[in-house]
Amino acid sequence: MEQAHTTHNVGFLGQKENNVIAGLLIGVERPARDEEKSKKVVTNISLERIKLNNLLVELASKRDKEVFSELFSYFAPRLKSMLMGTGTDPETAEEVAQEAMISVWRKCEMYDSKKASASTWIFTIARNLRIDRFRREKRPEFDPNDPSLVPAAEPMADDQLALNDRKAVVETALNELPDEQREVVKLSFVAGLSHQEIADQLSLPLGTVKSRLRLSFEKLRTSLRSQI
Amino acid sequence: MTFHHPQEDILMSYTAGALGESWSLAVASHMTFCPECRSSVALVEELGGFLLEEHDPVPLSELALTVAQEQLDLQAVEQVAINSAVVSSIPVPLRDYIGDTVDEVKWQSIGGGVYQHLISTQDGDQARLLQIPAGKSVPEHGHGGRELTLVLSGSFSDENGEFVAGDIEDVSEEVTHQPLAGTGDNCICLVVTDSALKFKGLIPRFVQPFISI
Numbered sequence: 001m002e003q004a005h006t007t008h009n010v011g012f013l014g015q016k017e018n019n020v021i022a023g024l025l026i027g028v029e030r031p032a033r034d035e036e037k038s039k040k041v042v043t044n045i046s047l048e049r050i051k052l053n054n055l056l057v058e059l060a061s062k063r064d065k066e067v068f069s070e071l072f073s074y075f076a077p078r079l080k081s082m083l084m085g086t087g088t089d090p091e092t093a094e095e096v097a098q099e100a101m102i103s104v105w106r107k108c109e110m111y112d113s114k115k116a117s118a119s120t121w122i123f124t125i126a127r128n129l130r131i132d133r134f135r136r137e138k139r140p141e142f143d144p145n146d147p148s149l150v151p152a153a154e155p156m157a158d159d160q161l162a163l164n165d166r167k168a169v170v171e172t173a174l175n176e177l178p179d180e181q182r183e184v185v186k187l188s189f190v191a192g193l194s195h196q197e198i199a200d201q202l203s204l205p206l207g208t209v210k211s212r213l214r215l216s217f218e219k220l221r222t223s224l225r226s227q228i
Numbered sequence: 229m230t231f232h233h234p235q236e237d238i239l240m241s242y243t244a245g246a247l248g249e250s251w252s253l254a255v256a257s258h259m260t261f262c263p264e265c266r267s268s269v270a271l272v273e274e275l276g277g278f279l280l281e282e283h284d285p286v287p288l289s290e291l292a293l294t295v296a297q298e299q300l301d302l303q304a305v306e307q308v309a310i311n312s313a314v315v316s317s318i319p320v321p322l323r324d325y326i327g328d329t330v331d332e333v334k335w336q337s338i339g340g341g342v343y344q345h346l347i348s349t350q351d352g353d354q355a356r357l358l359q360i361p362a363g364k365s366v367p368e369h370g371h372g373g374r375e376l377t378l379v380l381s382g383s384f385s386d387e388n389g390e391f392v393a394g395d396i397e398d399v400s401e402e403v404t405h406q407p408l409a410g411t412g413d414n415c416i417c418l419v420v421t422d423s424a425l426k427f428k429g430l431i432p433r434f435v436q437p438f439i440s441i
Binding site for chain 1: 235236237239240241244245246247248249252253255256257259260261262263264266267268269270271272273274275276277278279280281283284285286287288289292293295296297299300303304305306307308314315316317318319320321322324325349350351394
């Protein structure tokens with residue numbers, strides 16, 4: 001484990017080689033990191049993120065097609081890439097990416113920049129579209145307006161950390177996961193595979209898949225709490 | 229505030245969109261009661277957002293943006309829905325399946341004063357409501373697989389502790405337990421089990437409900 005990288009402001013470094021399929025199946029070779037360089041990258045990424053979040057807020061207030069095309073040019077190619085990582089052919093992946101961006105236009109008034117970054121919010125939209133399109137079954141969803149909602153007695157400590165810091169924590173935690181855990185996380189998130197499907201694909205016992213997912217969550221939570 | 233939660237692998241899989249319908253129903257319903265799991269899911273969604281950012285962009289065809297833009301004017305804008313639905317012990321995700329209140333549920337007796345209502349889901353696993361009379365127990369049983377039990381009203385206790393409204397008991401196949409409903413109200417729960425629990429033909433049908441819960 002690379003202890004030097006546990007602070008939240010160090011982490012993501014242009015891991016472009018970390019392309020999904022390669023990452024999924026053969027594990028990821030990570031480049032040696034230069035801390036100074038990586039801090040700079042983090043700053044740029046944070047700025048980019050703030051810009052994207054603001055664009056999404058602006059889209060809701062102005063309904064401007066120029067703003068839409070800026071968001072489109074960042075997210076659509078990444079959505080297409082992510083969908084292709086699930087084994088979807090390029091044409092279908094492109095269609096779903098377009099559809100997701102049109103949903104963004106439709107739903108952007110529901111986006112709350114205090115609660116989630118633009119990429120997180122768009123991830124959830126694409127996830128739901130993927131399920132609608134490729135699975136026969138529904139995915140029952142939590143409803144934040146549920147009249148039966150039990151509010152937190154006091155603000156949850158885990159929710160206190162600023163969004164950008166949270167994202168940095170997530171990056172660091174993910175990058176520090178052992179490859180075997182990263183692999184399972186990616187098969188779950190990118191390919192949308194169930195426990196059983198992951199177990200079949202990697203020829204692992206179901207219990208191993210379960211424990212790897214749990215361990216990766218623990219890592220995420222521990223990293224987050226160490227920052228609070 | 230709930231004290232018993234689904235295990236983290238289930239929360240990860242739910243957030244990834246990789247969890248089957250029956251299980252997602254239990255998780256989404258539990259979240260209504262549980263600020264802690266809402267917070268966990270929000271954290272894991274950040275992970276999804278990060279994985280999206282991390283992807284190398286794959287260019288779309290030249291006309292993709294134009295085609296998308298042309299459709300924008302045709303789109304109805306969606307607003308935050310103000311939920312005027314009735315307050316009841318049934319969380320919204322479950323209402324799509326059983327109605328707004330438990331009064332609308334058609335119960336089927338499975339003996340011993342226990343009633344069930346099977347819920348139709350498409351993931352091949354089994355979701356059902358179970359009503360156990362106050363102070364009564366369900367016969368001791370083991371599991372052929374995983375079982376999630378979300379308490380909707382009343383309470384029950386077993387070897388693992390006491391479970392009240394909003395709590396989830398997440399047990400795996402090694403566990404044998406004998407849930408005992410608390411005194412006071414009948415205990416109504418949503419129970420989700422693996423398809424592996426359907427012992428078709430091997431065991432007389434009348435004992436199946438007991439074995440498969």
